[in-house]
Amino acid sequence: MQFETQSGPLSFSCTRLVVAGWTGRDTAAVAHHIEELAAIGVPPPSTTPLYYRVSADLLTQATELQVLGPDSSGEAEPLLIQHDGALWLGLGSDHTDRALEATSVAASKQVCPKPVATALWQFDEVADRLDDLTLESWIEESGTWVPYQSGTLAAIRPLLELMDGAPMSDNTAMLCGTLGAIGGVRPAVKFKARLGDPHSGREIMFDYTAHPLPIIA
Template identity: 60%
Template sequence: MQFKTATGVLSCTPDRLIVAGWTGRDRAAVDHHIEELAAIGVPAPSSVPLYYQCAPALLTQEASIQVLGDQSSGEAEPFLLKQDGRIWLGLASDHTDRALETYSVACSKQACAKPVADTLWLLEDVADHLDSLKLQSWIREGGDWVAYQDGTLASILPLQQLIAGADLRDGTAMLCGTLPAIGGVRASAEFKMALEDPVSGQSIAWSYTSTFLEIVS
């Protein structure tokens, strides 16, 4: 993978991928969401937060991904990468199979590619104002772009806490959890997302499309 940074191009091949789940900072809200999902058949996590193990080959910077069936959706998330002893911050989508999620959240995470934006910031450069970073996403509905997620990293557990819990060693990439979906989680073939730093005025943006593979049984 190749990323644009303030100091040039960073090339790397992560050999470990973690997808952190249940990372909301408001624990009461997280517990309520777990109860809501349990009511529709989604198994409760064994611990909170939870660090799902996924294949690093799922990470992609392609403009289109293929998914099985039409019941998957994206989620904008902070993306962390540790490379050569330094930790970088970027943006990724935890694209997830929602139908499979009712059977196993871990399986649903592994079933879909994880699109990653092509820009990284050094975590240390934004460490003193991480909570103010704005995370947004949009989906295409009825021909129009509709706001799907909108909030700040203050809604997610502190990234340093997630780093400590995940043992973020060199070669590790991690998706760090997400914000609630406006209007509820739903599928869309077109997804775009952004991470904005209000202090520097910089932003990272990415978009991708999904094509549906027929479910043959």
């Protein structure tokens, strides 16, 4: 896939994709998120944070996706990419099957594509202010975009700390966890997200549609 960077286009071929879960820095907030998901039948994690390996070919820049059934939705997450010895920061969505999540979190992540934005920032350029970066998302409900997530990366464990739990070799991508959902986790077909840097005024944005396929028994 091709990414846009300030130093020019970057070609990246993902061979290892990791989805980090339960990465909240506030342990009380993590416990609340676990309770939130438990309310819809999701079993608690064995440990926190937890690193899920999923198929590398799930990583995509497509804006039109196909998913099985009507029960999936996205989550805005910082994206780390290791390429040619350098670390990059981007924006992705851990699109997840919410119905399957109640049976197996790992399986719910494996069955859905992981869309990402087409822009990357050099990690070193923002490393000194990661906590100030803003993360937001919206979902479409009844034809209107409504806020779904809003906060800063200060709510997520330090990204370099997360890398200690899942070392990044070249051609690795990692989604680094997310913020709580405003109004609770729920399915949505249309999703958009934004990563902002208040210091420079730069932002990364993307949106996509996840078209549900019929479930045939």
